[in-house]
Amino acid sequence: MSSESARSGKPRNRSDEKPLRLALLGCGTVGSEVIRLLHDQAGDLTARIGAPLEIVGVAVRRLGRARGDLPVDPDLFTTDALGLVKRDDVDVVVEVVGGIEPARTWLVEALRAGKSVITANKALLAEDGAALHDAAADGNADLYYEASVAGAIPLLRPLRESLHGDRVTRVTGIVNGTTNFILSSMDSTGAGFSEALEEATELGYAEADPTADVEGFDAAAKAAILASLAFHSRVTAADVFREGMTGVTAGDMASAKEMGCTIKLLCIAERGPDSAGHESVSVRVHPAMIPYSHPLAGVGDAFNAVFVEADAAGQLMFYGRGAGGTPTASAVLGDIVAAARNRLGGFRAPSESNYAHLPVRPIGEAVTRYHINLDVDDKPGVLAAVAGVFAKHEVSIATVRQSGREDDAKLVIVTHGAPDANLAATVESLSQLDIVRSIASVLRVEGGA
């Protein structure tokens, strides 16, 4: 125990000083930071929990890598993660390895054995969260995963525990820092996607292979986790409609600005009736224009933010760092303290809430709005012909702007909300009109723009 804890006296509510024993799976950026924080804040953590935390093993892929500066006994490193998880003297398992396997095997084993599990593994939770939740139920064990979405931002606990007296109707998030950095840079400098990506890579905001970020896979996994919590239903990554942001051009950003908007890669989860009128959820990730007046528009740099709408609470937003070793470790530590307190008190955290069993409706049934930029012939009757296509697909037009240039003209059309399938069919039909020379861009519009 550090001197700080000694100075502040014995914790008030508990005198149990038997340590809680942690197994750490993974010792990369986040894992190292978890070790450092557990060491540096030992006194405070002991006072808050009522007992000290002790690392009893750290599973790594290869021994012998230089980890000399970490405040942990080097003898605790092992390459046998499964063996570590199975040890009787482990109370809490912290997984910061990522990926589906072997992480799933380790965590299922730990949970079934009644060990508390803290994981930052968004891919596993989004692909097969059911395996973990079921194992947690079998073992009557705690499963916490605050770090899996939006890094340091306390978001999942509020959704799980603060808003459970309310009815969440919509969650709109900027949950990928890399793409937000790129889009913020495109907005402020007028750069194109490639140029902005290059800058992000140089500054360490984008990985050498940025596919998971720019194609929206990372955001889709987080969308599935958020939708599951918000709507008390099981939603997996496969349920999420996903469109990346590599197609967003400098021209799109300029068009957005003309409308008083910026473009963000959004994850959107909402509940509402499907085409047959049954309550269902729609979960999607795609770039979209949002007005500058929307709180999400001001989320710059690599920050994350999640905007939540609920019947009684109204509009809420949670903002902070979505990635990075230290912010992610903050979320992991918060979960460790919660799990440790629960073990000492003989409690269990609220378990998975999936009673609502809401089905996921396809993207075609999601109500969206389109911003369509057309190059058309500049002759009488063009607007009538174009408007006729929208009418045929039962899409109502909100605004049209027309600007002539010699013999051709530009039409910028923003629709009212309509089923995405109708909007997509409208675009397809427009592309077949003779008078339409090209469809310069199509972007969805969110946030009441």
Next chain:
Amino acid sequence: MSSESARSGKPRNRSDEKPLRLALLGCGTVGSEVIRLLHDQAGDLTARIGAPLEIVGVAVRRLGRARGDLPVDPDLFTTDALGLVKRDDVDVVVEVVGGIEPARTWLVEALRAGKSVITANKALLAEDGAALHDAAADGNADLYYEASVAGAIPLLRPLRESLHGDRVTRVTGIVNGTTNFILSSMDSTGAGFSEALEEATELGYAEADPTADVEGFDAAAKAAILASLAFHSRVTAADVFREGMTGVTAGDMASAKEMGCTIKLLCIAERGPDSAGHESVSVRVHPAMIPYSHPLAGVGDAFNAVFVEADAAGQLMFYGRGAGGTPTASAVLGDIVAAARNRLGGFRAPSESNYAHLPVRPIGEAVTRYHINLDVDDKPGVLAAVAGVFAKHEVSIATVRQSGREDDAKLVIVTHGAPDANLAATVESLSQLDIVRSIASVLRVEGGA
């Protein structure tokens, strides 16, 4: 149970169908909304908790007031709040009356008897939270008060439970919707305080007697609650330095804008060394200039937001509706579900964490920055004389702007951070200089402007 719950089947984790019995103290704006939500969302709440909630009594000041449209049996109303609290068939007490007494007596009684208490009573928590926390410890009972600060925004649970693995260094909040509405209006329209207050009153954002809001009493109570949670120490309303915002003029707002800033009424709680180097906390409420680039600057209308800085998590912000019957009821409902789940599981929520016992340092020792607007004689040597006063009080000047007008001139000085006492002494000394004709305004500056 509603048809929705019936449709979604039996809750997965619990089959205990014995209702949890609620006593509601108060039936005004928030209380009525709590009753309505408990009724409308009964099916969902039962599924989330594992047992139904049942209101067994509602204490009001006077019977006979028309409450006919509320979905609750009129026979449940009583004027005997203490009698209701003492009943053996009450599991959870929800207090939305406000004020110190008799609320304190009722809640202490309930907690000592082991009943779970949910309260929105910021004044009581800030003045004598110790009485409630001690009673909760005595009765081994849950005490939840999410609705007491920032209405619907899930803020206290994140501070209590998500960031307890981290070290919070600073909390900066806009926690009073009335004053934020007034200041946002002054910023956007150029109106003066009185005019903006009048508008706020007409629109229902300000009460007939706005003293508690505009003089910062409401914000100070919330600051005490936030500081206690953030720093694991007991901080009361009396510890909070408080300066209202009635002195903010249209001219101040114009000066702020020239600096790229707006003015907000902020509550600020931070930890740091006192003058003797001992770790302590500073808690204050006052108007301050913050740069438009700060996330809090964009919080308009009557919205609330709280900006949290922590060692590992970095910068976080929580945003939403801070007041109103329905948003406040959302927070109360969230606490009811948590308390109800705990009772069913035989758990107890994390109790008060005050192990750090950090002392509160006086405002004079808080490090702040000043923006000072002086009318001075326009003659050689004026700046040297003025700068000499700052140097004498060991206050470092960050920027000076001078603009001449015939025979007098205007000096706008922004300081670096210095102990507030030194800054106050500097202003006092300046007022005594012959060459200083008047001190047009003095405002603190926050947020790195």
